[in-house]
Amino acid sequence: MNGSQTLINNPELLRQLADAELQATLLEGVSRTFALTIPQLPDELYPAVANAYLLCRIVDTIEDEISLSAEQKKYFCSAFIDIVKTGNNADVFSAELAPLLSEQTIPAEHSLIQLVPRVIAITRSLDAPQIEALACCVETMANGMPVYQALDLHAGLKTLKDMDDYCYYVAGCVGEMLAKLFCHYSPEITAHREELLRLSVSFGQGLQMTNILKDIWDDAKRGVCWLPQDIFTETGFDLAELTPETDDERFRLGLSHLVAIAHGHLQNALTYTQLLPSHETGIRNFCLWALGMAVLTLKKIKANLNFNESNQVKISRNSVKATIVATKLTVRSNLLLSLLFNLTSRNLKSPDWHYSPISHTGQ
Template sequence: MNEDRNFLNDPKSLSKLPDDAFQTELLKGVSRTFALTIPQLPQPLYGPVANAYLLCRIVDTIEDEVSLTPEQKSYFCSDFIDVVKTGLNSEPFAAELAPLLSDKTLPAEHTLIHVMPRVIEITHSLDPEQIDALAECVATMAEGMSAFQSQNLQHGLPTLADLDKYCYYVAGCVGEMLAKLFCHYSPTIAEHKDELLRLSVSFGQGLQMTNILKDIWDDAERGVCWLPQDIFRETGFDLKKQTPDANDPNYKKGLTHLIGIAHGHLRNALRYTQLLPAHETGLRNFCLWALGMAVLTLKKIKRHLDFNRSEQVKISRKSVKATIFATRLTVRSNRLLELLFDMAGRELKTPEWQYTAPNLLAQLNH
C-alpha cells in the first residue's frame, strides 16, 4: 500500500498535514484530472482553487449518493451551503452525513466527508472576496443540482435548453467562480473580467457535455440520462429506445449534433484562455490541458458512435502526455494555440452550431 493511500485511509494523519499537502492528497484520491492540472496554477491560486474543487466534490458526493432520498439530498445540500458561507457547524454536518454514505461512494470521498471540517477551515482562511466566490458557486451548484435530482431522468432531459441549465449548475458556475479567482489574483486579467465571465460559462459547458457524452452508458446503469430529447426527436430517434446495443443511424446523428455543440463551447474555452496574459503559463496550462483532453475525447466519441462502455472512448495516457507536450510548446502564442485547436478538432466542426456564451447566459436568465 503506497503512502498516498495510507493518508486517504487515515483521516487523522491526513488532517495533520499542512494545508497545501492536505488538499493535494485529497485531490489525488477524488480527481486524477484536477490533481494533474491544479498544481500548474501560480502558488497564490493553488490553495483557493484546490479548496473550491473539494467543496464542489462534496456537493457531488451528496448528489450521487444512492442511499440518500431526494429529501435527504436537499436537506444536506441546504445545510452545506450554510456551512460554507458561515464556516460554522462543519463537524456536526460531517458526523451526520458520514455514516449514511454507502460502499457505492468512493473510499476517498468517504475520507473527504470525514475531514470536511478541515476543508472548511481552509475555506475561511482565504480572502473575503475568495470566500464569497466559493460560497456563491457552492450555493448555485447545490440548489440547481437538487432541482434536477427530483426529476425523472431515465429517458433524458426534455430540451437542449434544459441541458444548458444543468451544465450551468454543475460546471458553468464553477467556471464563473474560477474567473473571479483569476481576476482577484491579477489586475491585468481583471481588465477582461466581463468577457471572461461570459466565456467561462461556455467553457464549463463544453467540459461537462464532453463528460456527459463519454459517460452515457455509465449513467444509464444508474437509471439516468442527460441527453436532450428534442435533439434526438429532430433526428428521428426516441431516447426511450436507447440501449447499449442500439446501432440506429438516427441516434448517431443526435450524438454527432451534440458533439458539434460541445466543440463550439470548447472554442469559446480557447478564446477564454487566449485572454489570459501570455506570461501566465501556469494559468494557461491549467485551462489548455482540460480543453485539449476534452477535444481528444470528443474525437474518440465521434469515431466510435456505437460505443457502449465509457472505457471505449477514454483517451489514453499517451494522449494525455501528448496534450501536455503540445500545449507547453504553444502556450505563449495565441496564433499557435488557434492552429493546434483547429488541427486537433477539424473533424468535429459542424456548421449548424450557433450558440455563443452571451446567448447561453440570456437563456439561463429567463
C-alpha cells in the same frame, strides 16, 4: 496498497498534514485530473482553487450518495451552503453525514466528508473576495443539482436549454468562480472580467458535455440519460428507447450534432484562455490541459459514434502526455494555440448544424 492510498483511507493520518499537503492528498484521492492541473496554477491561486474543487466535490458526494433520499440530499446541500458562507457547524455536518455514506462512495470521499471541518477552516483562511466566489459557486451548485433528483431521466432531458441549465449548475458556475478567482489574482486579467465571466460558462459546459457524451452508456445502465430529446426529435430517434444495446443511425446522427455543439463551447474555452496574459503560463496550462483532453475525447467519440462503453472513447495516458507537451510548447502564442486547436478539432463540426454556443449567461 501504496502509501498515498493508505493515507487517503485514514482520516486520522490526514488530519496531521499541513493544509497544502492535506488538500493535495485529498485532490489526488478524488480526482487525478485536477490533482494534475491545479498545481500548475501560481502559488497565490493554488490554495483557493484546490479548496474550491474540494467544496464542489462535497456537493457531488451528497448528490451521488445512493443511501440518501431526495429530502436528505436537499437538507445536507442547504446545510452545506450555510457552512461555506459562515464557517459554522462544519463538525456537526460532518458527524451527521459521514455515517450515512454507503460503500459505493469511494474511500477518498468518505475521508473528505470526515474532514469537512478542516476543509472549511482552509476556506475561512482565504481572502474575502475568494470566499465570496467559492460560496456563490457552492450555493448555485447545491441549490441547482437537487432539482434533477426529482426528475425521471430515463428518457433524457426535454430540450437543449434544459441541458444548458444542468451544465450550468454542475460546471458553468465553477467556470464563473474560477474567472472571479483569476480576476482577484491579477488586475491585468480583471481588464477582461465581463468577457471572461461570459465565456467561462461556455467553457464549463464544453467540459461537462464532453463528460456526458463519454458516459452515455454508463448512465444508461443506471437508467439515466442527460441528452436533450429535442436534438434527437430532429433526427427521428426517441431517447426513451435508448438502451446499451441501441444501434441506430438516427441516434448516431443526433450524437454527432451534440459533438458539434460541445466543439462550439470548447472554441469559446480557447478564446477564454487566449484572453489571459501570455506570461501567465500556469493559468493558461491549467485551462489548456482540460481543453486539450476534452477535444481529444470528442475526437474519439466522433470517430466511434457506435461506441457502447466509456472505455472505448477514453483517451490514453500517452494522449494526456502529448496534450501537456503540445500546450507547453504553444502556451504563450495565441496564433499557435489557434492553429493547434483547429488542426486537432477540424473534424468535430457538423457542416449542416448551426448553434450559438453561449446560451446560458449564468444566474
